[in-house]
Amino acid sequence: MTDVLERIAAYKREDVAARKAARSQDAIEALALAASAPRGFRDALDRKVEETGRPALIAEIKKASPSKGLIRADFDPPALARAYEAGGAACLSVLTDGPSFQGDDAFLAQARAAVSLPCLRKDFLVDPWQVAESRALGADCILIILAMVDDALAAELLAEAERFGMDALIETHDEIEMARACALGGDLVGVNNRSLRTFEVDLETTERLSMLSPVKALLVAESGIFTPEDVQRVSAAHAQAVLVGESLMRQADVEAATRSLLAA
Numbered sequence: 001m002t003d004v005l006e007r008i009a010a011y012k013r014e015d016v017a018a019r020k021a022a023r024s025q026d027a028i029e030a031l032a033l034a035a036s037a038p039r040g041f042r043d044a045l046d047r048k049v050e051e052t053g054r055p056a057l058i059a060e061i062k063k064a065s066p067s068k069g070l071i072r073a074d075f076d077p078p079a080l081a082r083a084y085e086a087g088g089a090a091c092l093s094v095l096t097d098g099p100s101f102q103g104d105d106a107f108l109a110q111a112r113a114a115v116s117l118p119c120l121r122k123d124f125l126v127d128p129w130q131v132a133e134s135r136a137l138g139a140d141c142i143l144i145i146l147a148m149v150d151d152a153l154a155a156e157l158l159a160e161a162e163r164f165g166m167d168a169l170i171e172t173h174d175e176i177e178m179a180r181a182c183a184l185g186g187d188l189v190g191v192n193n194r195s196l197r198t199f200e201v202d203l204e205t206t207e208r209l210s211m212l213s214p215v216k217a218l219l220v221a222e223s224g225i226f227t228p229e230d231v232q233r234v235s236a237a238h239a240q241a242v243l244v245g246e247s248l249m250r251q252a253d254v255e256a257a258t259r260s261l262l263a264a
C-alpha cells in the first residue's frame with residue numbers, strides 16, 4: 001500500500017470501530033434491509049451503452065480531493081445530481097469520505113433522492129460492516145479498491161454486496177491488481193488512471209490494462225477524463241464506461257458540460 005492509502009486505511013479503521021460500537025452488525029443490517037430497494041447499477045450502464053453505442057457515464061459528486069484541494073465551492077448534491085441526470089449520465093458516484101474529500105454520508109441520500117439514477121458510494125472500505133452501512137445509506141453499488149484490501153477481504157466485501165443486492169466496482173491500478181480482479185470474479189471492473197503514488201493521471205493505464213480485464217466484466221475507465229477526445233480514447237481501448245469527477249465539477253453549467261463531454 002502507498003503512504004496515502006496507508007494513512008486513509010488507518011483513519012478508516014478507527015472510524016469504522018467507532019461506528020460499529022454505536023451500531024452492531026444486526027442493527028446496521030436491519031437498516032440496510034429497510035432501505036429503498038437497490039437500483040441496478042451495472043444494468044443501467046449496460047442499458048446506456050446499448051442505447052447510445054458509446055461509453056456510459058458515471059458522474060461523480062466530488063467537492064474536494066487530496067491532490068486538488070477544493071474543486072467546487074458552490075456545492076449542492078441534489079442540484080448536481082439533477083444536472084448530471086439531465087445531461088445524460090447513466091449513474092452517479094458520490095464521495096462520502098470526510099477527511100480527504102470533504103464528503104459526507106448525507107450527500108449520498110440527498111443526491112439519490114433527487115434522481116432515479118443508481119448511485120455508487122465512493123468511500124474506502126476496510127471492513128464488511130461498511131457494506132451493510134452503504135446499503136443503509138442508499139448505495140446501489142460499492143467500491144472495492146484492490147490496492148487497499150487483500151484477496152480475502154475483497155471476496156468478503158463482494159459477497160456482502162451480493163447479499164444485499166448491490167453491485168460492486170472493483171478498482172485496479174496495475175497488472176497485478178487486474179489479475180486479482182480476474183480471480184475474484186467481479187463483473188464490474190475499473191482502471192484508475194490516477195497513480196496512487198504521484199497522483200498523476202495517464203490514460204495509457206486504461207490502454208495497458210483493458211485487455212487483461214475479466215471477459216464478462218464491464219470495464220470502467222476512471223479519473224483524468226476531461227474531453228470528448230479522452231472518452232473516445234478510452235472507448236477505443238474497450239472501456240464501456242467512464243467515471244468522471246473533476247472536469248465536470250469545475251463547470252458552472254454542469255448539465256451542459258455533461259452533454260458536451262458525451263457528444264460524439
Ligand SMILES: O=P(O)(O)OC[C@@H](O)[C@@H](O)c1c[nH]c2ccccc12
Pocket residue numbers: 060062122123145171192222223224225243244245246247
Ligand atoms: O476527478 P476525476 O479525475 O475525474 O476522477 C474521478 C474518480 O475516478 C476519482 O475520484 C476516484 C477514482 N477512484 C477513487 C477512489 C477513491 C476516491 C476517489 C477516486
